[in-house]
Amino acid sequence: MSAPTFTILAEGAFGVETAKTASSAVRYMGDRVLSVVDSRFAGRTVEEAIGFGGDTPIVATLDEALARDPLPDALLVGIAPQGGALPATWRAWITSALERGLDVWSGLHTHLSDDPEVAACAERCGRRLFDLRKPPEDLIVGTGRAQSTEAMRLLTVGTDCNTGKMTTALELLDGLEASGLRTGFAATGQTGILLAGSGIAVDAVVSDFISGAAERLTLEAAAGKDIVLIEGQGSLMHPGYSGVTLGLLHGSIPHAMILTWMPSRPTIYGGNHEWVDLPELDEVVERYEKTLAWVCPDVPGRVIGVSLATWDIGEDEARDAVAHATRVTGLPATDPIRFGAEPLVTAVAEHYEGLRAARTT
Amino acid sequence: MSAPTFTILAEGAFGVETAKTASSAVRYMGDRVLSVVDSRFAGRTVEEAIGFGGDTPIVATLDEALARDPLPDALLVGIAPQGGALPATWRAWITSALERGLDVWSGLHTHLSDDPEVAACAERCGRRLFDLRKPPEDLIVGTGRAQSTEAMRLLTVGTDCNTGKMTTALELLDGLEASGLRTGFAATGQTGILLAGSGIAVDAVVSDFISGAAERLTLEAAAGKDIVLIEGQGSLMHPGYSGVTLGLLHGSIPHAMILTWMPSRPTIYGGNHEWVDLPELDEVVERYEKTLAWVCPDVPGRVIGVSLATWDIGEDEARDAVAHATRVTGLPATDPIRFGAEPLVTAVAEHYEGLRAARTT
Numbered sequence: 001m002s003a004p005t006f007t008i009l010a011e012g013a014f015g016v017e018t019a020k021t022a023s024s025a026v027r028y029m030g031d032r033v034l035s036v037v038d039s040r041f042a043g044r045t046v047e048e049a050i051g052f053g054g055d056t057p058i059v060a061t062l063d064e065a066l067a068r069d070p071l072p073d074a075l076l077v078g079i080a081p082q083g084g085a086l087p088a089t090w091r092a093w094i095t096s097a098l099e100r101g102l103d104v105w106s107g108l109h110t111h112l113s114d115d116p117e118v119a120a121c122a123e124r125c126g127r128r129l130f131d132l133r134k135p136p137e138d139l140i141v142g143t144g145r146a147q148s149t150e151a152m153r154l155l156t157v158g159t160d161c162n163t164g165k166m167t168t169a170l171e172l173l174d175g176l177e178a179s180g181l182r183t184g185f186a187a188t189g190q191t192g193i194l195l196a197g198s199g200i201a202v203d204a205v206v207s208d209f210i211s212g213a214a215e216r217l218t219l220e221a222a223a224g225k226d227i228v229l230i231e232g233q234g235s236l237m238h239p240g241y242s243g244v245t246l247g248l249l250h251g252s253i254p255h256a257m258i259l260t261w262m263p264s265r266p267t268i269y270g271g272n273h274e275w276v277d278l279p280e281l282d283e284v285v286e287r288y289e290k291t292l293a294w295v296c297p298d299v300p301g302r303v304i305g306v307s308l309a310t311w312d313i314g315e316d317e318a319r320d321a322v323a324h325a326t327r328v329t330g331l332p333a334t335d336p337i338r339f340g341a342e343p344l345v346t347a348v349a350e351h352y353e354g355l356r357a358a359r360t361t
Numbered sequence: 362m363s364a365p366t367f368t369i370l371a372e373g374a375f376g377v378e379t380a381k382t383a384s385s386a387v388r389y390m391g392d393r394v395l396s397v398v399d400s401r402f403a404g405r406t407v408e409e410a411i412g413f414g415g416d417t418p419i420v421a422t423l424d425e426a427l428a429r430d431p432l433p434d435a436l437l438v439g440i441a442p443q444g445g446a447l448p449a450t451w452r453a454w455i456t457s458a459l460e461r462g463l464d465v466w467s468g469l470h471t472h473l474s475d476d477p478e479v480a481a482c483a484e485r486c487g488r489r490l491f492d493l494r495k496p497p498e499d500l501i502v503g504t505g506r507a508q509s510t511e512a513m514r515l516l517t518v519g520t521d522c523n524t525g526k527m528t529t530a531l532e533l534l535d536g537l538e539a540s541g542l543r544t545g546f547a548a549t550g551q552t553g554i555l556l557a558g559s560g561i562a563v564d565a566v567v568s569d570f571i572s573g574a575a576e577r578l579t580l581e582a583a584a585g586k587d588i589v590l591i592e593g594q595g596s597l598m599h600p601g602y603s604g605v606t607l608g609l610l611h612g613s614i615p616h617a618m619i620l621t622w623m624p625s626r627p628t629i630y631g632g633n634h635e636w637v638d639l640p641e642l643d644e645v646v647e648r649y650e651k652t653l654a655w656v657c658p659d660v661p662g663r664v665i666g667v668s669l670a671t672w673d674i675g676e677d678e679a680r681d682a683v684a685h686a687t688r689v690t691g692l693p694a695t696d697p698i699r700f701g702a703e704p705l706v707t708a709v710a711e712h713y714e715g716l717r718a719a720r721t722t
Contacts, residue, residue: 109569141601143633203569208470210568210604236607239656240502243571243608250600272504276656287655294648295600295637 004073004103007035007065009093013079014038014058016050016311017162021107021191022078026053028170028195034072035065051311062093066100074130076194077106086110095121105130107190109204132190133201135213142211142251144295151184151222152352155254156232156307157288159278160269161241163260164309164336165232166192168344171336172229172258175345181352184221184228188214188248192231202233203244210247218252227352230254236287238268239276249292254301256351257288258344259329262309263321281306281328305347306333365434365464368396368426370454374440375399375419377411377672378523382468382552383439387414389531389556395433396426412672423454427461435491437555438467447471456482466491468551470565493551494562496574503572503612505656512545512583513713516615517593517668518649520639521630522602524621525697526593527553529668529705532697533590533619536706542713545582545589549575549609553592563594564605571605575612588713591615597648599629600637610653615662617712618649619705620690623670624682642667642689666708667694 006029008014010022014036026033026046035057036046042060046053059065065072075097077090086108094104094112098121104112111131112118122129146153154172156165169185169192176183185192187199198220205213214230222228230252234241261281262269268276278284285303293300306325310318318335325333332343367390369375371383375397387394387407396418397407403421407414420426426433436458438451447469455465455473459482465473472492473479483490507514515533517526527550537544546553548560559581566574575591583589591613595602622642623630629637639645646664654661667686671679679696686694693704 109567141633144600144636203567205568206470206564207566207568207571207605207608208564208602211601237655239505239611239614240572241569242611242656243604243606244568245604246597246607247568247604250603253600272502275505277658291652294598295603297638 003032005032005034005070006074006076006105007037007062007072008033008076008078009062009090010036010038010078012038012040014041014049019079020162021076021194023050023053024166024191025076025078025194026050026056034070035059035068036078037062037065062096066097071100072102074103074105077104077108086112086115091115091117094118098122098125098127101125101127103128103130105132105194107132107194107201109133132193133204135200135205139205139209139216140212141208142215142247144215144253146215146218146251146253147296149219149222149228151225151228152256152355153218153222153228153230153252153254154256154258154348155230155249155252156260157245157249157257157303158232158235158260159237159281159284160235160262160265161233161238162269163262164307165260167309168258168260168307168336169229169231170195171341172345172348175341176227176348179345179349181226181349182224184223184225186217186221186228186230186252188217188231188233202248203241207243207247210244211251214248214251227348235268236291237276237278237284239273246291249288250295253296254292255355256301256348257292257303258305258307258348259285259288259303260307260309261325263324264312281325285329303329303331304351305331305344307344308333308335310335310338364393366393366395366431367435367437367466368398368423368433369394369437369439370423370451371397371399371439373399373401375402375410380440381523382437382555384411384414385527385552386437386439386555387411387417395431396420396429397439398423398426423457427458432461433463435464435466438465438469447473447476452476452478455479459483459486459488462486462488464489464491466493466555468493468555468562470494493554494565496561496566500566500570500577501573502569503576503608505576505614507576507579507612507614508657510580510583510589512586512589513617513716514579514583514589514591514613514615515617515619515709516591516610516613517621518606518610518618518664519593519596519621520598520642520645521596521623521626522594522599523630524623525668525670526621528670529619529621529697530590530592531556532702533706533709536702537588537709540706540710542587542710543585545584545586547578547582547589547591547613549578549592549594563609564602568604568608571608572612575609579613588709593621596629597652598637598639598645600634607652610649611656614657615653616716617662617709618653618664619666619668619709620646620649620664621668621670622686624685625673642686646690664690664692665712666692666705668705669694669696671696671699
């Protein structure tokens with residue numbers, strides 16, 4: 001597919017943490033984002049609202065976004081609320097975008113193509129609906145086939161959800177490609193799929209097939225590559241999402257993991273889960289490594305670096321947190337956005353060389 | 362719903378391990394099963410074919426089952442192949458049963474009500490389709506609310522899939538009820554749902570909602586009870602199903618677990634997974650307890666007994682295995698079918714009394 005331009009619907013929610021898909025689209029799709037809709041920030045630029053993203057304008061209404069020149073190719077439904085249902089008021093906005101000739105991309109759990117009113121409108125207008133979370137219909141139960149890749153498999157994991165697993169993978173992708181390593185990206189969430197143009201939203205897959213989906217994604221993205229980066233989801237310690245995380249771990253069977261961490265959070269994220277305390281990082285590392293080893297006891301994958309998300313704390317505090325991560329785990333650490341991804345790129349490249357050397361001897 | 366009578370379609374597959382839904386229906390629905398269809402055993406009784414189930418006849422064809430008097434109320438599609446697709450040849454059998462006036466119950470992943478030909482036929486014939494694996498549409502992400510039950514929560518877990526998690530729960534249900542404890546059963550698989558008349562097939566739920574489904578089931582089945590038994594699924598060590606198992610564990614947050622084990626298996630079950638070795642039982646106990654403790658560090662649930670499935674080994678060997686389980690784990694153990702459930706019923710009742718005493722002091 002050619003690369004479309006977008007306006008992003010994020011009414012009442014635009015922000016780094018509140019609208020992950022929207023803010024990541026702004027970060028990684030650059031000038032393909034023509035405008036963002038959120039009346040709370042109307043008149044400001046994206047950069048003014050969230051600290052990055054340049055001078056892309058934020059407008060008050062969808063009508064305003066559609067009155068601008070040039071008209072975007074598509075509307076992106078830019079938030080994915082917990083549970084994923086389509087807010088009733090959004091339906092009218094979506095149909096009006098279709099009527100203006102835009103395609104609509106959505107990461108909602110509720111597929112737009114399954115919504116009779118939206119689907120009929122798209123049909124009538126000759127426009128396309130892209131449901132980023134709609135999984136393929138021919139998935140199977142995982143079988144461990146991911147172990148057969150020539151490419152080194154690297155999975156990003158986390159202390160929690162929303163700690164930068166996708167961002168870390170994308171930053172590594174740039175850095176590894178720049179250093180000459182052929183690198184694939186297996187997208188497992190709606191935003192990653194939007195950016196990569198392919199992938200499977202594993203949290204939308206029927207639960208029997210989580211690891212099968214991870215395996216298939218890994219095999220596809222690994223073909224012809226030196227390294228495949230698998231976008232992690234959730235956390236083993238998140239009582240709402242841990243099953244998805246474990247299925248992804250046991251389906252992709254990584255050679256190595258990068259642990260993502262948001263130092264400002266002492267408990268699991270979100271109003272419903274703060275009763276779960278997060279342990280110290282070395283304990284988190286051990287949990288991932290041991291849990292992975294259950295299905296590959298001979299050569300279990302290791303955590304080889306820590307990637308921090310420090311956008312909500314000051315720079316000194318962030319540097320202290322990076323130092324803390326290295327002290328506790330003995331591993332290279334950085335916030336790849338704030339301080340650059342280099343320490344992690346180097347760690348991954350060295351791990352790759354080590355595996356290759358072990359194979360040839 | 363009133364209790365219907367059944368003929369069970371298990372062509373080419375009837376057996377304890379090859380047709381779990383069929384063999385469990387025979388074990389627990391007694392004389393509500395009027396016949397079983399599997400041409401390989403035609404002319405024999407169910408007891409002759411699989412060692413229990415009395416003199417229910419096995420017939421060669423569905424036509425033969427439908428020619429018998431009395432006519433059953435319903436056809437049960439009695440196997441659930443890995444992946445769950447509807448074998449093409451079975452569609453004709455199902456429509457012919459509908460045309461003869463039977464309802465059809467199915468545990469297949471592919472919902473009969475979504476099959477246009479089958480659905481149209483049911484409509485035309487005025488018959489009902491029961492898709493045991495079709496989850497409710499209003500599930501949410503798990504939040505830990507299961508912890509609020511007055512009832513003690515007990516989850517059956519396993520070294521592997523197909524090790525007796527449902528059977529153990531059902532045997533405990535009988536034993537605990539007989540000893541005067543009001544006991545609920547939360548069914549999580551198609552067979553359990555068939556027998557209980559309600560439940561959610563957690564392996565058919567969208568993976569974001571596994572723990573939310575477990576939580577809802579637990580709350581519903583716990584209402585007004587002293588103890589709620591939650592039917593486990595899969596195994597933390599099964600690379601195909603571990604995500605479902607963990608979601609169930611973190612959604613139900615049990616006070617106690619019973620570990621099921623099939624001593625004849627040194628590796629994970631099934632042609633695609635035998636590369637995963639099973640560890641010793643004390644290690645398995647530790648994995649479940651530690652993994653559960655991630656989301657309830659204060660009072661983590663413990664494994665309080667071991668339930669064996671020994672139907673494929675001799676009696677002496679089975680007794681040795683029971684003794685081994687107790688020696689290694691320090692816990693009461695039995696094969697509840699072969700040697701009676703009493704040691705486990707006692708362990709659960711004692712744990713319940715202990716929790717109650719701790720609450721009142």
